[in-house]
Amino acid sequence: MTTGDPMIVVDDLHKHFGGFHAVDGASLQIAKGSITGLIGPNGAGKTTLFNVIAGVLPPTSGRVFMDGEDITGLPPHELFHKGLLRTFQIAHEFSSMTCRENLMMVPGGQSGEKLWNTWFGRKRIADEERALRAKADEVLEFLTIEHLADHKAGQVSGGQKKLLELGRTMMVDARIVFLDEVGAGVNRTLLNTIADAIVRLNQERGYTFVVIEHDMDFIGRICDPVICMAEGKVLAEGTLDEIKANEHVIEAYLGT
Ligand code: ADP
Numbered sequence: 001m002t003t004g005d006p007m008i009v010v011d012d013l014h015k016h017f018g019g020f021h022a023v024d025g026a027s028l029q030i031a032k033g034s035i036t037g038l039i040g041p042n043g044a045g046k047t048t049l050f051n052v053i054a055g056v057l058p059p060t061s062g063r064v065f066m067d068g069e070d071i072t073g074l075p076p077h078e079l080f081h082k083g084l085l086r087t088f089q090i091a092h093e094f095s096s097m098t099c100r101e102n103l104m105m106v107p108g109g110q111s112g113e114k115l116w117n118t119w120f121g122r123k124r125i126a127d128e129e130r131a132l133r134a135k136a137d138e139v140l141e142f143l144t145i146e147h148l149a150d151h152k153a154g155q156v157s158g159g160q161k162k163l164l165e166l167g168r169t170m171m172v173d174a175r176i177v178f179l180d181e182v183g184a185g186v187n188r189t190l191l192n193t194i195a196d197a198i199v200r201l202n203q204e205r206g207y208t209f210v211v212i213e214h215d216m217d218f219i220g221r222i223c224d225p226v227i228c229m230a231e232g233k234v235l236a237e238g239t240l241d242e243i244k245a246n247e248h249v250i251e252a253y254l255g256t
Contacts, residue, residue, distance in 0.1 A: 007032040007176055007208050008053065013062030014232075015048050022048040024232030025062075030176070035202050035209040037223030037240070039216075041253055045232040046212045050178050054086035055079045066176075083175030087165040087182075095154025099145065099164055102153045103136035104129075106171035132171075139170045143197055159190030166197055169207075176208040177201075183215045191215065195222050216240065228252070 008030035015023040023045045030036050038046050051057040053064050055076040064072045066084060076086070094102050140146040143163045148156055153164060162182050169177045179198075183191050199222055201207040213219050219226060220240040228235045228243050230252035236243055243249055 004032040006030065007067060008210075009063075009065040010049070010053065011063045011065070013049065013052060013064065014060040015045075015052050015057060016060045021232050023052065023059075026229065026232060026234050028227055028234050028237070030208065030210055031225075032208055033202070033206065034225065035198060035211060035223050037219040037226040038210055038212045038229065039214075039219060039226060039243070040229035040235070041255075044229040044252075046229055047180055048232075049229070050086055050180055050210075050212065054084065054178055056086065080172070083173055084178075085169045085172070085174045085176070086178040087169065087180065089161070089165065096152055098150050099140065099153050099156065099160075100133065100136045100149040102164060103139055103167055103171050104132045106168045107132065135171060139167045142170065142200075143167050144193060157187075157190070158184075159186035159194065162186055162194055163190070163197065166194065166201075170201070170205075174207055176210070179209060179211045179213075181212055181214070183213050183218050191218060198222055216244075 006029040010026060010028045013023050013026045014021065026045065026049055038049075040046055048057065052059045055071075055074050055078070058073050062072070063070060066082060071079060071082070071084070079085075094105070097105070137146065137149060140149050143166065145160055145163055145167075148160060153161065156164070166177075166179070166182075182194055182198075186194065195218060198209055198211070202209060211219070211223060224239055225237050226240045226243050227237045228246070228249045230249075235248045235252055236246040238246070
């Protein structure tokens with residue numbers, strides 16, 4: 001997919017925890033249609049930056065724009081409706097639900113949530129549930145884990161859980177998805193499946209991605225551009241090869 005105008009603009013963002021500056025004046029742009037990699041040594045501020053952009057943490061100062069609109073500090077549910085999603089690990093309380101049920105939980109505003117509908121709207125609820133179930137099955141098939149539909153989410157492997165996390169973003173009309181450590185603890189085969197799913201979602205459905213990942217093969221294979229952070233700031237941006245050759249980047253990695 002060809003990349004275009006900036007979709008996300010982060011302008012001089014700061015996030016302080018007490019006196020500690022986890023994000024310390026980060027400025028960057030995420031191009032529409034890109035799969036942008038975010039790398040950097042541990043403690044560089046990558047996850048904190050994600051959390052501020054995704055409305056999980058309020059910034060200390062600075063601004064975040066999406067398609068030119070100021071979205072700084074908007075809560076996650078409002079960003080969700082704009083199509084900005086950050087994946088989260090499957091929470092413990094959902095681990096006893098099946099993979100299909102986990103996906104069916106995602107879209108908000110179902111009629112079944114309202115009490116009177118359980119009395120007067122049984123047919124509508126049944127129709128919605130059927131549609132949701134069909135959508136969940138389509139997502140599981142896209143991710144090549146349809147055989148896990150009835151397995152409890154708590155019992156599937158780490159990599160399969162990552163696919164399920166990605167699958168949740170497909171239950172709604174996501175436009176930009178922030179993935180934190182998609183490959184952590186995932187075997188090579190599943191990592192390839194995750195990479196393929198990301199590339200297909202990007203090419204076929206127009207998703208923009210921002211990916212934090214330590215596995216450089218994974219980053220090099222699917223991400224362009226790559227942004228490197230250290231000590232709360234953006235150090236460099238370019239292709240992975242350019243980043244690897246950047247002396248500030250080398251220094252930041254060697255210094256840890
Ligand atoms: P990265 O994702 O690049 O490894 P993080 O954003 O997780 O970096 O963390 C950046 C720094 O901010 C780390 O030193 C971390 O200990 C600190 N930090 C993150 N969250 C908090 C918090 N809630 N309270 C205090 N310090 C935090």
